[in-house]
Amino acid sequence: MAGIDDVARAAGVSTATVSRALSGRGPVSTATRDRVLAAADRLGYVVSAAASSLATGRTRAVGVVVPFLDRWFFSTVLAGISDELVRRGFDITLYSVSSDPDERRRVFDDHLRRRRIDGVITIALELDAEESTSLRGLGVPIVAIAGPNPLLTTLTVDDLAVGRLATTHLLQLGHRRIAHIGADAATGAASTVPGLRRRGFVDSLAEVGVAEAHVEPADFTIEGGSLAATRLLRDGEAPTALFAASDEMAIGAILAARELGLRVPEDVSVIGVDGHELGRWFGLTTVDQFARGQGERAAAAVLSELDGAEPALGRGTLPFELVDRGSTAPPR
Amino acid sequence: MAGIDDVARAAGVSTATVSRALSGRGPVSTATRDRVLAAADRLGYVVSAAASSLATGRTRAVGVVVPFLDRWFFSTVLAGISDELVRRGFDITLYSVSSDPDERRRVFDDHLRRRRIDGVITIALELDAEESTSLRGLGVPIVAIAGPNPLLTTLTVDDLAVGRLATTHLLQLGHRRIAHIGADAATGAASTVPGLRRRGFVDSLAEVGVAEAHVEPADFTIEGGSLAATRLLRDGEAPTALFAASDEMAIGAILAARELGLRVPEDVSVIGVDGHELGRWFGLTTVDQFARGQGERAAAAVLSELDGAEPALGRGTLPFELVDRGSTAPPR
């Protein structure tokens, strides 16, 4: 494979000039630049990432840290990130942190610290203080999507408002016996995404004087949603509406309702959160949070910080929107 | 951030010894090794990827090239790859090639050639000769998942057999008016994954003397499957069974059938391919190809080649299995 001095020889200049011509840094006459570009092109020269990054300290790569790869929200955000980064010539290095604490530590203590990346994007990661500190210690821009974290720059929808919006929608239809499928106090602290959605739910109910705010825990999968809904719907005092903290759980709830012989929305209303592509096939009413766009915005934010922009401190707020596809209706 | 000479100083040895102690290459006395490890740990030293890879030529990273990130099969395979690579201390660099030819070229001609990776895994990528050559030119192990490619080491299910298995299943139930939803001759060459599945379908029908083998083109999404099924099912001479080349399309077909007031499997049988997690919620009979396992095996294959194993030339065959969940039955 051709190296920089092959190009220099072919173009009749020094390696310094080649470097300047190709990177655009430093003055090079037009004629020389053209000759260098032609030679580089002819030889198929591509700068070595290792050598370049050792010399400059920059890597032209961004790390993306995710807890899951095979769930819709994560792969969709990732696709958005990838779009934006590829457009700007950056590579993306993927760090998948599993639930295994040892592996998780290894990602934060080893992999991420190899100085392979110029910036970090985390997606819906609940980081403890040590992990947050470890990330900051990398000395690179960090953007956390969907994980309100006082220690980091975050980019997230206002999940409290999302929870209120969904709940209010059901209340306005006249529902009073509403259950929430998501994280209960035991599984999702108040400051996490699931916790905030839950609080939005509880608060909204309280405001209209509904005391009972039942939360049925589930794990954000279709199956979890289905199981939770089955538990909720099979007894006499069943709720007339369900607010699921994710579309996957909402879809599970719809499937469970069908299985129990209940019609949606006539017998039970269901609303979710996400904007999952499957939603339209189930006529699912949801609070869309434009996942792909979140990825694009996070990538853009990291890149602009790399270009020297001030980090947007604190919480950037992302858009969300109620999409009514018919799975909610007034109670009978 | 601590460098290797900080560790050397702290441990009272030379950088050479630190390098040897940490990498395990070359003889180091136990006492020295322990001192070095302790010092490295205390200082939080992690070797710089750039410096190390410049010196050794190895990067401890594998590139994964995908055409889509937000489709089930791809993100699931990716999850499998990631599992296996993380376990072995490798990073994964993601290259998403879009349909835009310019961007596609940039990935092959620039990004992949930055010498950032020790190996490549491609997932269901249809590569032209030039791209295949370009990949081989990287001089690193390459494993292509689900893309029979004479120029590369491939790891793939026998899609011809998959097509036959699904079709034979329908034939044995007594169906004769069977349609295939997938790629027609115009959209999928005979040697591609969709093309092979189609050929398995056509061949199986021919063997039992069924002349007409209708192929309805669709784009492998739920929506595409739904549209194709709608076209097929709404007229009088509708097929009694549908073989969709992916579970997403099969699910679309089931949804379309419902919409048309048809029951599955009483009025129309549907079979898919993949083993999509949603399948069980639709009672979808499918040919499971264990996507996650494919990723794991591909990663293992690349790693063992890096360990010096001979590349498994030609085509490695992956397991697949008919999973009957009830969406197929004898025709009425």
Added chain:
DNA sequence: GCGCCCGCTGCAAGCGCTTGCACTAACGTG
């Protein structure tokens, strides 16, 4: 008891780039 071998360690030369600095030549100014 002497020499040899081998295990352990350090020295220093790279790996392939980038960039501060020095230099040259051409261009304006007063």
Added chain:
DNA sequence: CACGTTAGTGCAAGCGCTTGCAGCGGGCGC
């Protein structure tokens, strides 16, 4: 016309590691 500028280029010193080679003891064989 002499001088200061400035644009364009090259030299060479790193960037932070790895590793071939050499040196240095200590143990062992004869």
